[in-house]
Amino acid sequence: MTASTTAAPTNSIFYGAKLSNKALTAFTMSHTYTTAELNEINDAVEFGYVPAGVTVVGVLWKSDDVDTHGTPTLTQKITLGSSDVVTGDTTGRAGTGAFHIITPVTTTAPTLVKVTATAAAATAAAGSAYLTFLYHS
Amino acid sequence: MADVPFSPSVGSLTAAGLAPLNLATGITFNPDTSAINAGFKIANKSLTAYQLSHTFTIPELQLNCLTPIGYVPGNVTVVAFAVRSADLDSGGSALRQSIYLGASELVTGVLAGAGGTATFHVCTPTATTGPTLVYLKTTTAATTTAAGATNVTPYYYSS
Numbered sequence: 001m002t003a004s005t006t007a008a009p010t011n012s013i014f015y016g017a018k019l020s021n022k023a024l025t026a027f028t029m030s031h032t033y034t035t036a037e038l039n040e041i042n043d044a045v046e047f048g049y050v051p052a053g054v055t056v057v058g059v060l061w062k063s064d065d066v067d068t069h070g071t072p073t074l075t076q077k078i079t080l081g082s083s084d085v086v087t088g089d090t091t092g093r094a095g096t097g098a099f100h101i102i103t104p105v106t107t108t109a110p111t112l113v114k115v116t117a118t119a120a121a122a123t124a125a126a127g128s129a130y131l132t133f134l135y136h137s
Numbered sequence: 138m139a140d141v142p143f144s145p146s147v148g149s150l151t152a153a154g155l156a157p158l159n160l161a162t163g164i165t166f167n168p169d170t171s172a173i174n175a176g177f178k179i180a181n182k183s184l185t186a187y188q189l190s191h192t193f194t195i196p197e198l199q200l201n202c203l204t205p206i207g208y209v210p211g212n213v214t215v216v217a218f219a220v221r222s223a224d225l226d227s228g229g230s231a232l233r234q235s236i237y238l239g240a241s242e243l244v245t246g247v248l249a250g251a252g253g254t255a256t257f258h259v260c261t262p263t264a265t266t267g268p269t270l271v272y273l274k275t276t277t278a279a280t281t282t283a284a285g286a287t288n289v290t291p292y293y294y295s296s
Contacts, residue, residue, distance in 0.1 A: 023183035026216060026294045028262040060216050060259045097259025099217065130262050132216045134184060 006037055008046035008112060018051040019137050026060075028132040029113060033066050038074060038092075038124035044116040047131050050080065055106045058099065058134035059086055064127030065095030075119035078131070081111040087118070092129065178210035179295055186219075188290045189271060193225055193250075198232070200278040206289045209238065211267040217259050217292040218244055218271075224253030228281025236289065237272040238263055245276065250287060264296045 016027030029047040037043050050056060059078055067074035072093035078086035078100075085102040113131065176187030189207030197204045209215055218236050226232040230251040236244035236258065243260040271289055 017182045019181055019183065021181075021183075023179075023181070025182045026184040026292075027182070028214060028216065030262075062259050062261050097217075097261075099257055099259050128261075132259075132262060 003040040003042035003044065003117075004036055005043075006031075006045040008048050016049070016051050016054075016133060016135070018054055022136055024057075024134060024136045026132050026134050028130055030128060030130045031115075032126065032128050033064075033124075034126055035121075035124035038066055038117060038121040041117055041120045043120065044114050047113045047115060049110045049112055050107055050133055050135060052107050052109045052111070054135040054137055055104050056080060056085070056102065056133055056135040057104050058101050060097065060099055060132035060134070061086070061089060061091050061129070062097040062132075063092040063095060063129040064125075066092040066125050066127040066129070067121035067123060068125045069122030072122055073119050074117060074121040074124075077116050077118050079114045079116060080105050080133075081107070092121070092127075095127070176207070176209050176213075176291060176293070178213055182294050184216075184292060184294045186290050186292045188288050190286060190288045191273075192284065192286045194284050195282045198225055198250075198275050198279055198282045200275055203237070203272050203274045206271045206273055206287070208268050208270055209265055209291050209293060211265050211269070212296050213293040214262050214264045214296045215243070215260065215291050215293040216262050217257065219255065219257050219290040219292070220247055220249040220287065221255040221290075222250040222253060222287040223283075223285030225250035225283050225285050225287070226252075226279035226281060227283040228279070230280075231277055232275070232279040232282075233277035235274045235276050236260075237270075237274060238265070238291075239269045242274075247273070250285075251279070253285075 232251040234247040
């Protein structure tokens with residue numbers, strides 16, 4: 001089988017706002033997973049875009065339990081552009097949330113956010129996930 | 138638009154999310170209408186936080202009791218909560234609490250009060266449509282209940 005890639009929605013609601021001042025801001029992107037988006041290693045879902053000219057400092061990741069196996073295996077990474085800003089996330093195994101402080105990344109153009117399975121779910125289940133980036137101009 | 142401080146009043150308690158919750162068991166305590174327990178809505182999309190505080194009495198920590206801590210303003214999206222609590226379980230560490238935003242249980246298994254610690258909880262992002270109460274509910278009673286202060290800090294941005 002071949003890993004799937006789900007393209008980012010083109011609706012502008014999935015683009016974060018850039019503030020005119022230096023205040024920390026946040027923007028939530030969401031996706032409802034299908035089992036086909038979790039059952040192969042390297043399954044990837046593009047969530048949306050972070051605006052240009054901002055520095056991303058943290059990620060809030062909240063997921064339903066999308067690996068219902070008794071010994072879940074799902075492991076995911078979060079990629080901003082070409083940078084893996086979060087690796088080894090296991091939030092989707094139990095439907096919990098995680099706050100990841102990342103090495104700050106400054107964008108120079110609208111930058112794609114992608115979540116990739118680095119280990120496939122043992123028993124993939126449909127469910128929702130929410131990705132909130134914390135950034136400042 | 139300027140930042141909007143929210144000063145709750147008794148008259149606003151019928152707004153969305155402020156109606157008393159319908160629980161089969163336990164006690165729902167009256168909300169604190171003091172303005173000090175109401176967060177601000179920022180005019181732009183800045184992430185903000187506001188510390189709500191409450192000093193628990195022993196009756197408020199009985200199983201299934203639902204205690205209002207304060208308000209989140211309308212038209213914001215709540216993404217996380219920080220909880221800092223005194224030790225409300227002086228005889229052990231059994232106490233567990235849930236955080237409700239209006240009628241939605243957004244966080245379960247909060248154990249800050251079980252040992253007098255601080256915890257941070259990422260929640261399902263939830264948008265408010267009106268001033269909305271934040272409650273703590275006792276889901277597992279303390280071994281030995283003790284009175285003490287708890288701070289709950291919602292993190293949110295304007296929707």
